[in-house]
Amino acid sequence: MGQAAKVLQLFKTLHRTRQQVFQNDPRALEAARIKINEEFKSNKSETSPRKIEELMKIGSDVEVLFRTSVIQGIHTGHNTLKLVPRKDLLIENVPYCDVPTQKQ
Numbered sequence: 001m002g003q004a005a006k007v008l009q010l011f012k013t014l015h016r017t018r019q020q021v022f023q024n025d026p027r028a029l030e031a032a033r034i035k036i037n038e039e040f041k042s043n044k045s046e047t048s049p050r051k052i053e054e055l056m057k058i059g060s061d062v063e064v065l066f067r068t069s070v071i072q073g074i075h076t077g078h079n080t081l082k083l084v085p086r087k088d089l090l091i092e093n094v095p096y097c098d099v100p101t102q103k104q
Helices: 001-023 026-042 049-069
Strands: 072-077 080-084
Touching: 001 026, 001 049
Parallel strands: none
Antiparallel strands: 072 080
16 A cells, blocks of 8 residues: 555544544534644645654554543533543453462
């Protein structure tokens, strides 16, 4: 796959992730859309393969960060938020144990 195709694939992936992460939040959807488009436009004329790879790494890291770390909050009253985590963020909670297990 050529480098231009990889860049386009990352662009599309970022927008798909944006739509999932900021679902039902038009302000955040629009802000993320504008920021993604601005970043890609500002680096549109980049020709150095090393710099392009570096920018692609940053873009893929941002996509992972969106997917794994962003939780929506809805204002429900004065100084209160209702958190709405996506199903892919919910993981099993493994209890912490202070006492180490003995080797047998």
